[in-house]
Structures are given as C-alpha cells and as structure tokens.
Amino acid sequence: MVVKQKTALDWARLACDTLMNQYEPVKLPPADRWHYHQGVFLCGMYDVWKLTGEPRYFHYFKEYVDKLIDEEGNFYFARSELDAIQPGLLLLPLYQETKENRYKVAAAKLRHLLDTLNQTKEGGFWHKDKYPYQMWLDGLYMAGPFTIQYGQMFDEPELIDLVMEQERLMRKNTKKENGLYYHGYDESKKTPWSTAKGHAPEVWGRALGWYSMVTANFIEMLPEGHQKRAELKHVVKELIDALIEFQDEKTGLWYQVVDKADEQDNYLESSCSCLFTYAIAKAVNKGYIDRSYWANAEKAYQGLLENKVQLDEQGNFLLHDICIGTSIGTYDYYVHRDTSTNDLHGVGAFILASIQLAIGNEQGQ
Numbered sequence: 001m002v003v004k005q006k007t008a009l010d011w012a013r014l015a016c017d018t019l020m021n022q023y024e025p026v027k028l029p030p031a032d033r034w035h036y037h038q039g040v041f042l043c044g045m046y047d048v049w050k051l052t053g054e055p056r057y058f059h060y061f062k063e064y065v066d067k068l069i070d071e072e073g074n075f076y077f078a079r080s081e082l083d084a085i086q087p088g089l090l091l092l093p094l095y096q097e098t099k100e101n102r103y104k105v106a107a108a109k110l111r112h113l114l115d116t117l118n119q120t121k122e123g124g125f126w127h128k129d130k131y132p133y134q135m136w137l138d139g140l141y142m143a144g145p146f147t148i149q150y151g152q153m154f155d156e157p158e159l160i161d162l163v164m165e166q167e168r169l170m171r172k173n174t175k176k177e178n179g180l181y182y183h184g185y186d187e188s189k190k191t192p193w194s195t196a197k198g199h200a201p202e203v204w205g206r207a208l209g210w211y212s213m214v215t216a217n218f219i220e221m222l223p224e225g226h227q228k229r230a231e232l233k234h235v236v237k238e239l240i241d242a243l244i245e246f247q248d249e250k251t252g253l254w255y256q257v258v259d260k261a262d263e264q265d266n267y268l269e270s271s272c273s274c275l276f277t278y279a280i281a282k283a284v285n286k287g288y289i290d291r292s293y294w295a296n297a298e299k300a301y302q303g304l305l306e307n308k309v310q311l312d313e314q315g316n317f318l319l320h321d322i323c324i325g326t327s328i329g330t331y332d333y334y335v336h337r338d339t340s341t342n343d344l345h346g347v348g349a350f351i352l353a354s355i356q357l358a359i360g361n362e363q364g365q
Contacts, residue, residue, distance in 0.1 A: 008301065008357035009051065011309075011317075015351050016045050016057060018317040019342070025064035028344065034068050034077040036142055037325075037344040039087030044351030046093065051355055058097075065090050065103070073105025081128035082117070082139040085110045088146040092153060104154075111150045114143070114162070120187040124169040127184065134191070136184035136328065140170055141210035148221045160221075164228050167215070171235065174199050179242025180259055183207045183328045193329055200328045203258045206345065209275025212239055213352070216282045233288045240283060243276050244296055252296070252303030256323060257334050265335045270308045270321045274349035277301050281356035284365055294365040301357050304350065322346030 006014070019028065019041065028038045042061040049057035065087075069075040078084040088110040095103035118126040120133055125143070127136040144163045151159030173185040183200035184207070186193075193201055219232050246258050248268060254276055255261050256269040281297040283289045310318040322343040326334065 008354045008361060009048075011305070012044070012048050012351045012354035012358065013052070014315075015317045015319070015347050015354070016048055016060075019344075019347060020056075020060055021316075025060050026067035028064065032068075034075060034084065034087055036083045036086040037348075038064060039089065040348035041344040041351070042087070042348075043089050044348045044355070046090065047352060047355040051358065061090055062094060065094060069102055069106050071102055073102040073109070075106055075109075077110070079113060080117070080130075082113075082125060082142040083128070085113060085143040085146050086141070089149070092146070092149050096153075107146075107150060108154075110146065111154075111156075111159075114147065114159075120169075122169055122187070124166060124173075124187075131327075133188040134184055134186045134328070135166075135170060135173065137170060137174065137181055137207040137211040138184075140167055141214040144214055145217055145221065148218070152221075160223075160226070163218070167218070167232075170211070176203060176259075178245070178259060179238055180246070181208055181211055181239075191328070202260075202329075202331055202334055204326065204328075204334055205254055205256050205258050205269050205272025206275065206323060206326070208243075208258060209272040209279075209349065212236075212243065212279035213275050213282070215239070216279045216286070216288065219288060220286060236279070236283050237289050240280055240289060240293065243280075244293075247276075247296060247300065248303070251307050252299035252301075253307065254300075256337075257331060260331070263331070263335070267321065267335070268307070269323050269339075270304065270319055271323060271343075271346040271349045273300055273304055273308070274346065274353045277304070278349065278353040278356050281353065281360050281365075285356060285360050285363060291365055294360060297357065297360070301353065304353075309350075317347075318342060319346050319350055 026032055045057050045061050088107055091103045091107040124135045127134050127139045147159050147163050151157055174182040180203045183204040185199040189198045195201055215232055215236050219229055222229050253268040253273040255266045257266050260266050277297050277300040280293055284294050308320050318341050320341050321339050324338050324340055326337050
C-alpha cells in the first residue's frame with residue numbers, strides 16, 4: 001500500500017475526520033452505547049483537540065457523551081465490568097471545561113463501581129463478573145487512568161494506591177520470562193486455558209498494548225516524588241526492551257501473538273502495533289527512555305502506513321488487519337479471530353500513536 005506523504009498530525013486528523021463524516025457521534029459502533037470502543041477512539045480525538053485546539057473535535061466527543069447522559073447525570077452502563085469505566089476519561093475534561101454538574105455525577109457513578117466489583121482473594125478486580133477470579137491486562141487501562149484522575153480531581157488521593165496495587169498484581173501474576181506479559185490470569189485455575197500457574201497461555205498483542213500504554217501514562221499521573229514513579233520507569237523500559245526484541249525486522253510491526261512470529265498462521269496485527277508505537281514514543285517524549293528508541297517508534301509508524309493504512313477513492317482513511325474484541329484463549333483462538341477495517345480499537349490506537357509521533361517530531365526527537 002502506497003500512501004502520500006503526510007505528517008503524523010495529518011494522519012490523526014484524517015482518521016478522526018473519516019469516522020466523523022461516517023457516523024454521528026452516538027452511532028459510532030456499537031451504536032447508542034456507553035462503551036470502551038468509542039471511548040478509545042474519542043480519547044484519541046481528545047488528544048487531537050488538545051494539540052490543535054480545533055473546536056469540532058471537542059464538540060464531537062461532547063455530543064457522544066451528551067446523547068447518553070441526561071441533565072441529572074443518569075446513564076445506562078454495564079455495572080459488572082471494568083470496561084465501562086474507560087469512557088469516563090471523557091467526563092473529566094468535559095467537567096473541567098464546562099463545570100456542568102451532570103458530568104461530575106456521572107463520573108462518580110463510574111468511580112463507585114470500584115466499591116462493588118468482585119475481587120480476587122489478593123484484592124484484584126475481576127475483569128467482568130462473567131469471568132470470575134480473572135484479571136486481564138486490558139482492565140488496567142480500562143479503569144486505571146480514570147480512577148487516578150478522578151481521585152486527583154475530587155480529593156481521593158488513596159485511589160492512586162488502589163490502582164498501583166492492581167498494576168502490581170498484574171505484573172506479579174502475568175509476567176513471562178522473556179519480559180512480555182501473558183494476557184491475564186485465573187486465580188481459580190478453573191478455566192480451560194489456564195496454565196498450572198493460572199496465567200493465560202499466550203501473549204496477546206492488544207492486551208499487552210493496553211498495558212504498555214497505561215504504564216507509560218501512569219508515571220506522569222503520579223505526584224512528583226511518588227515512590228512508584230522510579231519503579232514504573234524501570235517497568236516501562238524493561239517492557240519496551242522486550243518488545244523491541246519481537247519487533248518485525250522488515251515492517252517494524254508486531255504479531256497478534258507477539259512472541260510466536262515463526263508460526264505460519266500468526267500475522268502482523270494493527271492495533272497492538274499502534275499501541276506499542278504509542279508506548280515507545282510516549283516514553284521517549286517524557287524522557288523515561290533515551291532518544292535512541294525513537295527509531296523503533298518511527299519504524300513501526302512507517303510500517304503501519306506502508307502495510308496497514310490505505311486511502312479509498314474519496315481519500316478516506318482505512319486501517320486494516322485489526323483484531324476484533326477478544327477474550328482469553330489458546331493460540332488457535334487468537335490467530336483465528338476475525339479482523340476488520342477501521343474497528344475503533346485500531347483507529348483509536350492509531351490516533352493516539354500519531355499524536356505521540358507528532359509531539360516527538362515537534363520536540364525534535
């Protein structure tokens with residue numbers, strides 16, 4: 001696939017604009033739902049708005065929220081899963097910008113899910129009620145950033161410690177010898193996929209992508225001098241070093257099952273490649289790792305543009321080979337999941353990565 005030369009910010013705008021022209025905000029798939037698919041995409045759009053100041057981006061994600069939350073802050077959301085918390089990342093800046101109380105009320109409802117969600121015996125949140133005693137890497141991104149930001153905005157600093165404990169448990173129970181992390185673990189060890197130690201059998205790209213992105217983000221959220229900052233910087237560098245070992249030499253991308261490139265039915269997957277690109281670029285931009293790593297982020301980003309991105313006849317943005325929503329399973333389950341074009345998992349991750357590339361290019365990385 002050959003694409004015209006654009007800046008990373010140009011690509012971020014084009015990805016936003018393509019879907020904005022295709023969907024009114026509340027009809028983003030799955031339509032009429034408070035859901036993390038839309039949340040990830042709109043968090044990317046929020047980053048575009050922060051960088052450009054263009055009002056249309058702000059108004060678009062605001063309309064998504066406003067169509068789902070009434071004037072009293074009531075809204076329908078899944079009350080048994082971490083995934084429902086992620087779009088709350090849109091509520092906090094909306095409250096800061098507008099001071100409308102309904103956004104604060106709605107955010108409080110998401111925050112108080114943490115008081116009712118089931119937990120493992122170690123105190124880790126179940127990913128969803130229908131996955132008892134399971135913690136997934138995904139959940140740390142779905143709930144962690146919102147929880148910390150909510151605590152800082154509304155004077156609950158203890159929420160930082162709550163999130164840091166969730167991260168510690170994920171690391172303790174899912175880290176692999178090669179420096180990567182398994183998709184999750186089952187404390188009960190009763191699922192068909194759980195190993196003797198309880199963890200998932202494979203390193204699934206997008207789950208590890210969420211973890212790489214969120215750990216890079218956590219550091220700047222913590223107060224200066226917080227004891228976890230240095231620890232997380234080490235975690236981020238160690239993970240990025242491991243990821244680079246499995247970065248495809250030809251394309252700069254990563255595989256659906258990250259550390260099994262030699263398997264014939266494995267494939268280079270877009271959403272995880274975007275998220276790893278984000279994590280590397282963000283870590284360089286913030287000085288958590290040195291500038292030599294920028295080449296890896298640029299190689300991955302160019303690999304996406306050359307191998308996964310396409311423009312249609314109308315000039316619309318298309319991102320291919322995005323794995324659809326996925327639970328924990330065996331190798332065959334991961335590699336035979338359907339893929340789609342412009343799934344919000346992938347487009348959102350692409351926009352987020354593009355903004356980090358744009359920031360780094362402005363800084364002269």
